[in-house]
Structures are given as C-alpha cells and as structure tokens.
Amino acid sequence: MKPYREMSRDELLQLKAELEKRYQEAQAENLHLDMSRGKPSVEQLDISMEMMDVLNSEADLKDSEGVDCRNYGVLDGVKEAKELLGQMSEVSPDKIIIYGNSSLNVMYDTVARAMTHGIMGHTPWAKLDQVKFLCPVPGYDRHFAITEYFGIEMIQVPMTPEGPDMDQVEKLVSSDPAVKGIWCVPKYSNPQGITYSDETVRRFAHLKPAAEDFRIFWDNAYCVHHLYEDQQDFLLEILDECEKAGNPDLVYKFCSTSKISFPGSGVACIATSPNNLKDIKKQLTIQTIGHDKVNQLRHVRFFKDIDGIHAHMRKHAAIMRPKFEAVLETFERELAGLEIGSWIRPRGGYFISFDAMEGCAKAIVAKCKAAGVVMTGAGATYPYGKDPKDSNIRIAPSFPTREELATATDLFVLCVKLASVEKLLEA
Numbered sequence: 001m002k003p004y005r006e007m008s009r010d011e012l013l014q015l016k017a018e019l020e021k022r023y024q025e026a027q028a029e030n031l032h033l034d035m036s037r038g039k040p041s042v043e044q045l046d047i048s049m050e051m052m053d054v055l056n057s058e059a060d061l062k063d064s065e066g067v068d069c070r071n072y073g074v075l076d077g078v079k080e081a082k083e084l085l086g087q088m089s090e091v092s093p094d095k096i097i098i099y100g101n102s103s104l105n106v107m108y109d110t111v112a113r114a115m116t117h118g119i120m121g122h123t124p125w126a127k128l129d130q131v132k133f134l135c136p137v138p139g140y141d142r143h144f145a146i147t148e149y150f151g152i153e154m155i156q157v158p159m160t161p162e163g164p165d166m167d168q169v170e171k172l173v174s175s176d177p178a179v180k181g182i183w184c185v186p187k188y189s190n191p192q193g194i195t196y197s198d199e200t201v202r203r204f205a206h207l208k209p210a211a212e213d214f215r216i217f218w219d220n221a222y223c224v225h226h227l228y229e230d231q232q233d234f235l236l237e238i239l240d241e242c243e244k245a246g247n248p249d250l251v252y253k254f255c256s257t258s259k260i261s262f263p264g265s266g267v268a269c270i271a272t273s274p275n276n277l278k279d280i281k282k283q284l285t286i287q288t289i290g291h292d293k294v295n296q297l298r299h300v301r302f303f304k305d306i307d308g309i310h311a312h313m314r315k316h317a318a319i320m321r322p323k324f325e326a327v328l329e330t331f332e333r334e335l336a337g338l339e340i341g342s343w344i345r346p347r348g349g350y351f352i353s354f355d356a357m358e359g360c361a362k363a364i365v366a367k368c369k370a371a372g373v374v375m376t377g378a379g380a381t382y383p384y385g386k387d388p389k390d391s392n393i394r395i396a397p398s399f400p401t402r403e404e405l406a407t408a409t410d411l412f413v414l415c416v417k418l419a420s421v422e423k424l425l426e427a
C-alpha cells in the first residue's frame with residue numbers, strides 16, 4: 001500500500017469507511033486488555049517462586065558476618081546483598097547502600113533529601129527560588145511525577161539514538177545554576193529501549209555543572225534485561241568514568257531486582273561515591289534502623305551470584321522475546337511504508353516506543369480504550385503529561401498473554417490507521 005499522505009481524498013474516504021467497519025466489529029468483541037504498564041506476566045512471576053523455598057523455619061538466618069537477620073541493625077545492607085547488587089550495578093560493594101523494596105522510593109527519597117537538607121552542605125533546594133531538572137524525552141512518567149510533585153521545573157531534552165542530546169545537556173548544565181539534576185534511564189531506556197553510547201556516558205562524566213550540587217540520577221532499572229543472547233547492548237560504567245574525569249560525586253546510580261524477582265517485593269540500592277554515601281547515611285540513620293534483611297538474604301540465597309541473575313534473566317527473555325517480536329512483526333506487516341508511524345526495535349528492557357503522526361496519539365489511545373484495550377496514556381512519556389507533538393505512545397508487551405497481545409496489537413494498528421486517516425482528512 002502507498003503512503004497515506006499520497007492518497008486522494010476519495011481514496012482516504014473509502015479507506016476510512018473500511019477501517020470504521022473493522023473497528024465496529026472489534027468493538028463488538030468486548031475486549032478487556034491492558035498494555036499500559038510494564039508489569040511482568042504471571043508466567044514471569046512464576047519463575048521466581050522457588051525463592052519462596054530458600055528460607056523456612058529451619059533456615060539459618062545469620063548473614064556471612066554472623067548478623068542475625070531477624071533482628072534490628074545493619075543500616076546499609078548485609079554484606080552478601082551488597083556484593084550481589086554490587087555485581088549487578090558493576091560497582092564494588094563499598095559503594096552501595098541496600099534499601100527496601102523499590103528503587104523509585106530511593107529516587108524519591110534522594111530528591112526529598114536534597115529539597116529539605118541540601119546535598120553535601122549546599123542550600124536545600126526548597127530554599128531556592130528556582131530548581132530545574134533536565135528530562136530526556138520520551139521518558140519514564142514516574143520520574144517526572146517525582147520532580148513535578150516537588151515543584152521542580154522540568155526542561156525537556158530530546159533523546160537521540162545515542163542517548164540524550166548532549167549538546168543541549170552540556171549547555172544547560174554548565175550555564176544555569178538552577179539546573180540541579182537530570183533523569184536518565186541509560187540502558188534499554190523507558191520507553192525507547194535505547195542504550196547510551198560510550199561517548200554519551202563520557203560526556204556525562206565530564207560535565208562541568210554551574211551548580212556544585214548538580215547530580216545525574218542514573219536509573220539503571222534495566223541493566224540485565226536483555227532480550228537476546230547474541231545481541232546485547234553494553235553500557236559504560238558511569239561511576240568509574242566520573243572518577244576518571246575527576247568528577248567522582250556527580251552521579252547517583254539506582255537499581256533494583258523488581259523486574260528480576262517480584263516487583264514490589266524485590267531489593268533496591270543506590271551506588272555512589274564515598275562522599276555522597278556519607279551524606280545519604282546522615283539522613284538514613286534517622287529514617288530507619290535498617291531495611292528488610294530477611295528479603296536480602298532470600299534474594300542472595302536464591303540467585304547466589306551474578307551468573308545466577310543472568311541465568312534467571314534468560315528465562316525472562318524467553319517469555320518476553322516472542323511478545324516483543326509479535327508486536328514488531330505486526331507493525332512491520334501492517335504499517336511499514338504507510339508513513340503514519342515509526343517505532344524502535346529494542347534489544348532489551350520492557351517497552352516499545354511508537355511515534356504516531358503528529359496530533360494522533362491521544363486519538364489512538366482513546367480509540368483503543370473505547371474498544372477495550374488500555375494503553376499507557378498519551379503524553380505520559382513527557383513532563384506534565386504533555387507531549388508537544390501528541391505523537392508518542394508507550395507499548396508494554398509484557399503483561400498480556402501472547403493471544404491477548406496479538407488481539408490488542410491488531411486493534412492498536414487499526415486505531416493508528418483510523419486516527420491517521422481522520423487526521424489527513426481534517427487537513
């Protein structure tokens with residue numbers, strides 16, 4: 001089929017009638033499907049069930065240093081948990097604090113602490129007239145929700161295939177002392193699945209911020225979430241690069257086992273420089289006596305080491321890969337050449353990012369919803385929920401079954417076609 005833009009008005013009207021008929025048929029099917037959030041499927045959760053068996057009433061709940069994990073204590077995590085999450089985060093265990101069940105919670109705390117108490121002796125952000133964060137777009141809605149909640153002004157920076165546009169990042173960070181942070185998902189990014197290039201990571205490490213309390217919020221949520229054995233993205237280790245660049249305190253790195261074991265019941269951590277760790281611990285010691293050490297032990301005894309994590313991730317990939325491929329094949333078959341949308345084929349992570357014709361994303365998502373398929377809200381991938389081009393839609397293929405996903409994807413492409421035809425007829 002030729003590009004929709006090249007069709008005459010009559011051709012478009014005829015196409016619209018055909019698509020509307022198919023849409024009405026789809027509506028009559030009474031679907032109830034959800035492609036909105038990046039949740040692992042039931043099948044994926046099942047592969048971690050043996051973790052429930054590694055501890056029982058007869059288990060020795062002492063850690064490798066003899067600490068009784070049933071009791072209070074150990075502010076920054078048990079030794080073996082620091083080693084395991086250290087391997088996952090590619091940093092030495094002494095650069096890690098193990099937290100509770102959610103890395104998003106750690107990020108929230110990190111911003112909250114900067115707001116109320118400042119970073120390493122600097123003025124608390126809440127006392128400043130203006131605090132700004134750079135937000136690579138499209139990005140993760142919950143990052144943007146944190147900065148919005150604290151009244152931090154968000155400045156969009158476009159993503160490129162190599163990561164955020166570093167010319168813009170460098171310019172904004174070095175010229176404006178109100179710019180205090182940037183949100184980054186550097187590997188298999190949410191939603192595009194992009195991994196930052198070596199050059200991007202090095203440029204981050206060499207930033208010369210106007211604000212001494214500027215920090216990079218490096219959310220490595222998808223560090224081990226490859227879809228393929230033979231085609232994996234590689235990300236330079238940022239803490240190491242920052243040290244080499246003479247900028248050791250520039251970055252907070254976050255990670256969790258949420259989409260490895262059980263989301264909401266995993267183990268999260270922060271990795272950062274000794275100066276930052278000391279600063280964080282001043283607050284942490286007031287906030288808690290220590291996080292859930294029993295869960296830390298459970299994770300370590302189940303996974304054992306990084307090889308155990310990689311083996312486990314291969315099981316996730318075996319479930320996820322066919323789902324991603326099914327969506328992408330449908331896009332190729334149904335949409336290639338029509339010039340009404342573009343998408344990225346990720347090699348890992350949890351999402352497929354789809355860019356519709358400008359001004360169509362909201363209409364597509366609404367049409368899907370009216371036919372029983374819930375997508376992530378259009379605009380969610382932009383600060384304040386406002387996509388200036390009304391174009392980006394985040395697709396989360398993990399949760400539905402393969403059959404459900406096939407039905408939902410068929411409906412999605414139908415809605416893309418219909419919304420695009422309607423848009424072209426408006427012109």
Ligand SMILES: Cc1ncc(COP(=O)(O)O)c(C=O)c1O
Binds near residue numbers: 103104
């Ligand atoms: C980029 C990113 N960071 C963090 C999270 C949430 O992590 P956690 O469950 O550890 O809070 C998600 C979940 O979708 C995510 O996509």
